[in-house]
Amino acid sequence: MQQRTQWTIGARIRASLFGVEPLGPAEARSIPWAAAVVGIVLGTWYFIRPVRDEIASRQGVVLSALTTATFVVMLVAMPLYAAIVKRSTPRRLLPGVYGVFALMLVAFWAALTQAPAGMVVWVERAFFVWASVFSVFAVSVFWGLMADVFTEGQGKRFFGAVAAGGSLGGVLGSAAASLVLSPPASLPWLKVSPTGMLLIAAFTLLLSVLGLRGIHAAPEESSADAEVKGRALPVDEERIEGTIWASLAAPFRSPYLxxxxxxxxxxxxxxxxxYFQQTSIVGQAIADKAQRAAIFAQTDLVVNVVTFVAQLFLASRAMMRLGVGVTLCIVPVLTLLGFVGLTMAPVLWLVMGFQIVRRIANFALARPAREVLFTVVSREDKYKAKAFIDTVIYRAGDTVSGWLYAGLDVFGLGLALLAGVAAGISAAWVVVAGLLGRSHERMVARAAPRVRMVARAAPRVSHSASSGAPG
Known part of the structure; x- marks a missing residue:
C-alpha cells in the first residue's frame, strides 16, 4: 500500500512537470543532464558577472563605446561561427564552443595578472566585451542543441524543467560569487580575488562539457526519422552543413524567423x-543608496525563487494547455497593461511590481516557449540563424531602444508620456506575438505528416535508441 502511495505521488509529480504521457528511458536520462548543463553554464555566467559589472562601474563615458563594441564583435563573430558550424556536428560543436570559452577565461586571468599596469585597463575592457558576448552566446548555442534533439511536442513538455535548471544555476552562481568575494569572518580562506574567479569559472564551464554526453536526440522520433530517411546516424551526430551566408540571411528571408x-x-x-522607468522612479522615491540596493536585491530574490518554481510546474502546463502562441502573448499583454498603469500612476510600488511580474512571466513562460519555436525550423537555422537572432538582434534592440529612450527624454517627455510610448510599442508586440503564434501552428501542421510517419516507425528502433552509449 505504501509503495502504491509513493508511486502515485511520484506519478503526480511527473505529470505536473512533464504531462501525463510517460517518459521514455532516454528522455528520463536526457532531461536532468540538460538541466544540469544549462545550470552550469548560467551558474558560470552569474559567477563572473560581478567581475564584469565592477569593470563597467569604472568605465564612465567609455561604457557606451564598449556596448557598441560588443555589438560589432557579435557581427564579426557570426560568420566565423557559421563557418565552424558548417564543418561540425552538434555532438562536437558545443564541447568545442565551451572549451574555447574556458580557454579564453584562462587567457584573461593570465593577462590580468601579468599585463603591465598601463595595459590592464585595456584587458579589462576587452573582458567586458567578451563577457557580454558570452552571456548570450553560450546560452543560445545550448538551446539550439535542445531544439535539435527534442521535438516540438517534447519541447513543450520538457523545456520548462530544463530552464528551471538554468535558474537554479544562476542562483547558485550568484551565491557563490557573493561568498568568495565577501566570505564570513570565520571562513577567510574562501576569499578569492575577482581575477582568480576567472580560473574557477573556466573549470566549472568545462564540467558542462561532461554533462553534454548525457543528452541524446529524441530517442523514438529522431532515431525513427533517421531510419525513415535512410540515415545511419542520430540527428545530433550528423554534420549541420549549409552555406555560411544563407543561414545568416535566413531571419530576413523567412517570415517565420x-x-x-x-x-x-x-x-x-x-x-x-x-529599466529606465524603474531607474527614474526608484531614484526619486528612495534617496539612500543602501536602500536602493536592498530593494533591487529583494526583487532579484523574489524573481529567482518564483521563476524556478514556475518553470518547473507552470511552463509545460501553459504550453500544453494554452499552446505556444497563447503562451507567447502573455508577457506582451502584461507589459501593455503595466505601461498603461504607469501612464496613470508612475509610482514605486507599481513599477517594482510590474518589473517582478514581467520578469517572472518572461523567464518562466515566454523564454521556454520562444525556444520551442526553433524545434520546427531547419537544422541550419537552429544553430546559425538562432545564434544570430539571440545575439545580434538582441543587442541591436538593446542599442536602438537606449538611444530611442534618450532621444524622447531630450524632448522633455515626463515619465507618464514615456510610459505611454512604451504602451504603444507593447501593443505592437502583442500583435507580433499573435501572428507568430499562428505562424508556429502552421509550421507544426506542415510537419505533422512526417511526425506521424516517424511515430509508426518508432517501435522498431526505440530499444536501440534508448540504450545507446553516450555520444
Missing part, C-alpha cells in the same frame, strides 16, 4: 524602457 526577430526585438525595447 522574421517574426521571431520582431518578438525578441520588441521584448528588448520594452525591457529597456521599463
Amino acid at each position: 522574421l517574426g521571431v526577430c520582431g518578438y525578441l526585438f520588441l521584448y528588448t525595447v520594452t525591457s529597456t524602457f521599463l
Whole structure:
C-alpha cells in the first residue's frame, strides 16, 4: 500500500512537470543532464558577472563605446561561427564552443595578472566585451542543441524543467560569487580575488562539457526519422552543413524567423524602457543608496525563487494547455497593461511590481516557449540563424531602444508620456506575438505528416535508441 502511495505521488509529480504521457528511458536520462548543463553554464555566467559589472562601474563615458563594441564583435563573430558550424556536428560543436570559452577565461586571468599596469585597463575592457558576448552566446548555442534533439511536442513538455535548471544555476552562481568575494569572518580562506574567479569559472564551464554526453536526440522520433530517411546516424551526430551566408540571411528571408526577430526585438525595447522607468522612479522615491540596493536585491530574490518554481510546474502546463502562441502573448499583454498603469500612476510600488511580474512571466513562460519555436525550423537555422537572432538582434534592440529612450527624454517627455510610448510599442508586440503564434501552428501542421510517419516507425528502433552509449 505504501509503495502504491509513493508511486502515485511520484506519478503526480511527473505529470505536473512533464504531462501525463510517460517518459521514455532516454528522455528520463536526457532531461536532468540538460538541466544540469544549462545550470552550469548560467551558474558560470552569474559567477563572473560581478567581475564584469565592477569593470563597467569604472568605465564612465567609455561604457557606451564598449556596448557598441560588443555589438560589432557579435557581427564579426557570426560568420566565423557559421563557418565552424558548417564543418561540425552538434555532438562536437558545443564541447568545442565551451572549451574555447574556458580557454579564453584562462587567457584573461593570465593577462590580468601579468599585463603591465598601463595595459590592464585595456584587458579589462576587452573582458567586458567578451563577457557580454558570452552571456548570450553560450546560452543560445545550448538551446539550439535542445531544439535539435527534442521535438516540438517534447519541447513543450520538457523545456520548462530544463530552464528551471538554468535558474537554479544562476542562483547558485550568484551565491557563490557573493561568498568568495565577501566570505564570513570565520571562513577567510574562501576569499578569492575577482581575477582568480576567472580560473574557477573556466573549470566549472568545462564540467558542462561532461554533462553534454548525457543528452541524446529524441530517442523514438529522431532515431525513427533517421531510419525513415535512410540515415545511419542520430540527428545530433550528423554534420549541420549549409552555406555560411544563407543561414545568416535566413531571419530576413523567412517570415517565420522574421517574426521571431520582431518578438525578441520588441521584448528588448520594452525591457529597456521599463529599466529606465524603474531607474527614474526608484531614484526619486528612495534617496539612500543602501536602500536602493536592498530593494533591487529583494526583487532579484523574489524573481529567482518564483521563476524556478514556475518553470518547473507552470511552463509545460501553459504550453500544453494554452499552446505556444497563447503562451507567447502573455508577457506582451502584461507589459501593455503595466505601461498603461504607469501612464496613470508612475509610482514605486507599481513599477517594482510590474518589473517582478514581467520578469517572472518572461523567464518562466515566454523564454521556454520562444525556444520551442526553433524545434520546427531547419537544422541550419537552429544553430546559425538562432545564434544570430539571440545575439545580434538582441543587442541591436538593446542599442536602438537606449538611444530611442534618450532621444524622447531630450524632448522633455515626463515619465507618464514615456510610459505611454512604451504602451504603444507593447501593443505592437502583442500583435507580433499573435501572428507568430499562428505562424508556429502552421509550421507544426506542415510537419505533422512526417511526425506521424516517424511515430509508426518508432517501435522498431526505440530499444536501440534508448540504450545507446553516450555520444
